[in-house]
Amino acid sequence: MIEERGRGGRPRSERARAAVLHAVDDLLVEVGYAAMTMKNIAERAGVSRQTVYRWWSTKAEILFEASVLDAREELSVEPAGSPLDDLTAYLDALVRFLTRSPAGAAYRALIGEAQHDPAVADLLASRDVLGDSARDVLGRALGEDPADERAAALLVGPTFFWIMSGRDRTRLAPRELARSFLDGLHPRPPG
Amino acid sequence: MIEERGRGGRPRSERARAAVLHAVDDLLVEVGYAAMTMKNIAERAGVSRQTVYRWWSTKAEILFEASVLDAREELSVEPAGSPLDDLTAYLDALVRFLTRSPAGAAYRALIGEAQHDPAVADLLASRDVLGDSARDVLGRALGEDPADERAAALLVGPTFFWIMSGRDRTRLAPRELARSFLDGLHPRPPG
Amino acid sequence: MIEERGRGGRPRSERARAAVLHAVDDLLVEVGYAAMTMKNIAERAGVSRQTVYRWWSTKAEILFEASVLDAREELSVEPAGSPLDDLTAYLDALVRFLTRSPAGAAYRALIGEAQHDPAVADLLASRDVLGDSARDVLGRALGEDPADERAAALLVGPTFFWIMSGRDRTRLAPRELARSFLDGLHPRPPG
Amino acid sequence: MIEERGRGGRPRSERARAAVLHAVDDLLVEVGYAAMTMKNIAERAGVSRQTVYRWWSTKAEILFEASVLDAREELSVEPAGSPLDDLTAYLDALVRFLTRSPAGAAYRALIGEAQHDPAVADLLASRDVLGDSARDVLGRALGEDPADERAAALLVGPTFFWIMSGRDRTRLAPRELARSFLDGLHPRPPG
DNA sequence: GCATAAGCGAGACGGTACGTCAGGTCTTACG
DNA sequence: CGTAAGACCTGACGTACCGTCTCGCTTATGC
Numbered sequence: 007m008i009e010e011r012g013r014g015g016r017p018r019s020e021r022a023r024a025a026v027l028h029a030v031d032d033l034l035v036e037v038g039y040a041a042m043t044m045k046n047i048a049e050r051a052g053v054s055r056q057t058v059y060r061w062w063s064t065k066a067e068i069l070f071e072a073s074v075l076d077a078r079e080e081l082s083v084e085p086a087g088s089p090l091d092d093l094t095a096y097l098d099a100l101v102r103f104l105t106r107s108p109a110g111a112a113y114r115a116l117i118g119e120a121q122h123d124p125a126v127a128d129l130l131a132s133r134d135v136l137g138d139s140a141r142d143v144l145g146r147a148l149g150e151d152p153a154d155e156r157a158a159a160l161l162v163g164p165t166f167f168w169i170m171s172g173r174d175r176t177r178l179a180p181r182e183l184a185r186s187f188l189d190g191l192h193p194r195p196p197g
Numbered sequence: 198m199i200e201e202r203g204r205g206g207r208p209r210s211e212r213a214r215a216a217v218l219h220a221v222d223d224l225l226v227e228v229g230y231a232a233m234t235m236k237n238i239a240e241r242a243g244v245s246r247q248t249v250y251r252w253w254s255t256k257a258e259i260l261f262e263a264s265v266l267d268a269r270e271e272l273s274v275e276p277a278g279s280p281l282d283d284l285t286a287y288l289d290a291l292v293r294f295l296t297r298s299p300a301g302a303a304y305r306a307l308i309g310e311a312q313h314d315p316a317v318a319d320l321l322a323s324r325d326v327l328g329d330s331a332r333d334v335l336g337r338a339l340g341e342d343p344a345d346e347r348a349a350a351l352l353v354g355p356t357f358f359w360i361m362s363g364r365d366r367t368r369l370a371p372r373e374l375a376r377s378f379l380d381g382l383h384p385r386p387p388g
Numbered sequence: 389m390i391e392e393r394g395r396g397g398r399p400r401s402e403r404a405r406a407a408v409l410h411a412v413d414d415l416l417v418e419v420g421y422a423a424m425t426m427k428n429i430a431e432r433a434g435v436s437r438q439t440v441y442r443w444w445s446t447k448a449e450i451l452f453e454a455s456v457l458d459a460r461e462e463l464s465v466e467p468a469g470s471p472l473d474d475l476t477a478y479l480d481a482l483v484r485f486l487t488r489s490p491a492g493a494a495y496r497a498l499i500g501e502a503q504h505d506p507a508v509a510d511l512l513a514s515r516d517v518l519g520d521s522a523r524d525v526l527g528r529a530l531g532e533d534p535a536d537e538r539a540a541a542l543l544v545g546p547t548f549f550w551i552m553s554g555r556d557r558t559r560l561a562p563r564e565l566a567r568s569f570l571d572g573l574h575p576r577p578p579g
Numbered sequence: 580m581i582e583e584r585g586r587g588g589r590p591r592s593e594r595a596r597a598a599v600l601h602a603v604d605d606l607l608v609e610v611g612y613a614a615m616t617m618k619n620i621a622e623r624a625g626v627s628r629q630t631v632y633r634w635w636s637t638k639a640e641i642l643f644e645a646s647v648l649d650a651r652e653e654l655s656v657e658p659a660g661s662p663l664d665d666l667t668a669y670l671d672a673l674v675r676f677l678t679r680s681p682a683g684a685a686y687r688a689l690i691g692e693a694q695h696d697p698a699v700a701d702l703l704a705s706r707d708v709l710g711d712s713a714r715d716v717l718g719r720a721l722g723e724d725p726a727d728e729r730a731a732a733l734l735v736g737p738t739f740f741w742i743m744s745g746r747d748r749t750r751l752a753p754r755e756l757a758r759s760f761l762d763g764l765h766p767r768p769p770g
Numbered sequence: 771g772c773a774t775a776a777g778c779g780a781g782a783c784g785g786t787a788c789g790t791c792a793g794g795t796c797t798t799a800c801g
Numbered sequence: 802c803g804t805a806a807g808a809c810c811t812g813a814c815g816t817a818c819c820g821t822c823t824c825g826c827t828t829a830t831g832c
Contacts, residue, residue: 014823018782056784117361121306130363156355164353167327426789545738590777595778
C-alpha cells in the first residue's frame with residue numbers, strides 16, 4: 007500500500023487516525039452503538055469533528071475499520087487434528103466473537119445497520135469476515151479449495167441465528183453443531 | 198380484548214390506532230426504517246405526536262405491533278405430504294418473507310436494532326416469530342412435539358445468515374438446505 | 389393587532405420572546421454586533437436555538453425588533469418654541485442616539501449590514517426611523533405637512549455622515565447645523 | 580516605499596499580490612461582500628490561503644487596498660467654471676460612486692463594517708476618501724484653503740445619507756443640493 | 771556552487787457557528 | 802380524558818470558514 011500523496015500539503019496525522027479508531031472501540035463498549043455519535047467520537051479522540059468527517063462518512067465506516075482486523079484474528083483458529091475438532095474450535099471462536107468480543111459487538115451492530123442502510127451493506131460486502139473465516143476453516147478441514155459459500159452458511163448460520171435472535175449462548179453446543187454439519191454434508195445413501 | 202377504562206374520559210380512538218399502524222407499514226416501504234421517525238409517522242397518520250407517544254414508546258414497538266401478525270401468517274405453510282416438501286416449502290416462505298415482504302423488512306430492521314437496544318431485544322424475545330414458525334413446521338414434518346429449539350436454529354440459521362449478510366437470494370437452494378437439514382438430523386451410523 | 393391562532397397548539401411563549409429581545413440588547417453592548425451569534429443569543433436568553441429560528445431568520449431581524457421602539461422614542465423631541473430650537477434639540481437627540489444609545493448602535497450596525505445584505509435593506513426600508521423622526525420635527529417646526537423627504541435628508545445627512553464616517557462627535561455643532569439647514573431652505577433672493 | 584528585506588529569502592510575488600487584489604474586485608461584484616471569504620479570495624486568486632494571510636489580516640484590508648485608488652479617481656472632477664457647477668458635478672460623481680462603482684460598493688461595505696469593527700474604522704480613518712474629495716472641490720470652488728471639514732460634511736452628508744439608507748438614487752437632485760449648500764453657507768443677514 | 775532563508779501552493783488540523791432535524795415534553799382548545 | 806396542534810428545550814447532524822500548521826518546492830541572497 008504505497009502512500010499516495012499529491013504534491014505538497016500537510017500529511018495526514020497518524021495520531022488523529024489512531025485516536026479516532028481507538029475512541030470508537032472504547033465508546034462501543036462504554037456507551038453502545040446507538041449512543042455513539044460522530045460528535046462524541048471526535049471529542050473522545052481529542053480530534054475536531056471536521057477531521058473525522060474528512061476521512062470517514064459515518065460511524066459505521068469508522069467502526070468497520072476499527073474492528074475488521076480484530077475480527078479476522080479472533081475468527082482464525084489453529085488446526086486441531088480432525089475435521090470435527092477444527093469445526094468445533096471454529097464454532098467456539100465464533101460464539102466467543104459474537105457474544106464477548108468488542109469486535110463482535112461492532113460486527114453485530116453493523117449487520118443490524120446494514121438491514122436498513124445500503125451504504126453499510128456495501129461496506130460489509132466489501133469484506134466478508136464471517137464467510138471468509140468459515141471458508142478458511144472448511145478449506146483446511148475438508149480439503150475443499152475454494153470452499154463453498156453455501157457450506158459456509160450451513161456451518162455459520164445456526165450459531166449466527168441463535169445469537170442474533172438473542173438466545174442464550176450457554177445453551178449452544180458447538181460440537182453437536184459441528185457434527186450435524188458434517189453429517190448434513192455427507193448424507194446417507196438413499197434407501 | 199376488553200376495553201378496560203377508568204371512570205369517565207374519552208375512550209381511546211381506534212381510528213388513531215389503526216392510522217398509526219397503517220402509517221408505519223407504508224413508511225417502512227416508502228422511506229425505510231432509518232428515515233421513519235416518530236414525527237413523520239404521526240404526520241402520515243394524521244395524528245398528533247403526543248397521541249403516538251401515549252400508546253407506544255418507540256418506533257420499534259409500533260413496527261413490531263404492525264408487522265407481527267403479517268409475519269406469522271406469511272411464515273405458516275400448508276402441509277405438503279413429505280417432510281422434505283414441508284421443509285422446502287417453509288424455507289421458500291422464509292426466503293420470501295425476509296427478502297420480499299414488508300413484514301420481513303420490519304423484522305430484519307428490528308433484529309438489527311435489537312443488537313444494540315435491549316428494549317428491542319426484549320420486544321423480539323416476547324414473540325419468537327421465526328423460532329415458532331420453524332418449530333411448527335418441524336413438529337408437523339417430524340412428529341416432534343414440542344420441537345427442539347436447536348433443531349429450529351439448524352433449519353432457519355443458514356437461510357437467515359445468507360439473507361442478513363446481504364447475499365444474493367437467488368443463489369439459495371431451499372430444497373438442498375432442507376435435504377442437508379434432514380441428513381444432519383439423522384446421521385449415518387458410524388463405520 | 390389581533391392574536392391570530394389556529395385551533396389548538398401551545399401559545400407562543402411571551403417569556404421566550406422577551407428574553408431573546410433582551411439578550412440581543414445586552415449582547416450588542418457587551419460583545420458587539422459581529423460577535424453576536426444566533427447561538428449565543430439563544431444561550432444568553434436561556435432559550436433554544438430552534439425557538440430563535442422559529443420567530444426570526446437573522447440576528448438583524450431580532451436586533452431591529454429589539455431596537456426600533458427605543459429608537460423612535462429617543463428621536464422624538466419636545467416642542468421647543470422656535471424652529472431653530474426645535475431642530476437643534478432634534479440634532480442633539482440624533483447625535484446622542486447615534487453615538488450613545490444602544491438602539492443607535494443597533495441602527496448603525498443594521499445600516500452597515502444593509503449595504504451588503506438586501507434582506508436587511510428591506511427590513512430597514514420597512515420603517516424609516518431616521519427619516520420619519522426628521523419629518524416629524526420638520527412638520528412641526530416649519531408647518532410642512534407632509535414634510536419633504538429631501539428636506540429630511542438635508543437635515544439629517546451631515547450629522548449622519550459625520551458619525552458614520554467615524555468623526556469626533558464633540559466637534560459637531562448642532563445649532564450651527566440647524567441654522568445652516570434653515571438658511572439653505574430659504575435662500576437669499578438672487579442678485 | 581523602499582523594499583525592506585532581510586538577508587536572503589524569496590522575494591514577495593508581485594503576481595500573487597495582484598491576483599489577490601483582482602480577485603477581491605471581482606468577487607465583490609459577483610458574490611457581494613458578505614459571501615466573500617478569505618478562502619474563496621485565495622481560491623479565486625489561485626493563491627494559497629497562507630499567502631493571503633501573510634500580507635493582509637482581513638478581507639477589509641484587502642478590499643480597502645484594492646479600491647482606494649479607484650475611489651480617489653472616481654471622486655475627482657474637472658473644474659467646471661462656477662461654484663454651483665463644480666459642486667453639482669462633484670455630487671453627480673458622488674452619487675455615481677456610491678451607487679454604481681465597484682469601488683463605491685467596497686466603500687459602503689467598509690463603512691458598514693466600521694460601525695462594529697474598530698480595526699476597519701481605523702483603516703478608513705487612515706484615508707478619508709469622501710472627506711478629502713469634498714474638501715478638494717470646496718477648496719477649488721470657494722477658495723477656502725484648507726477647506727472646512729464641517730463644510731465637507733454639509734456637502735456630502737445629505738447624499739451619503741440618502742444612499743446609505745437605501746433611498747432611490749433617481750429621486751436625488753444634485754443641483755438642488757448644491758444650491759442649498761451654497762445658500763446654507765452664506766445665510767441671509769438676520770432681520 | 772552551495773548553504774541559508776523566505777515565499778509559495780497544497781491541504782490537514784482544532785475550532786466554532788451555521789441552519790436543520792428529530793426526540794420527547796408541555797400547554798392550549800376542542801369533543 | 803383523549804385528541805390535534807404546535808411551541809418548547811435538547812442535542813446531533815453535516816457543512817463552511819476561521820486562522821494555524823506542516824509539508825515539498827521554488828527563488829532569491831551571500832559566503
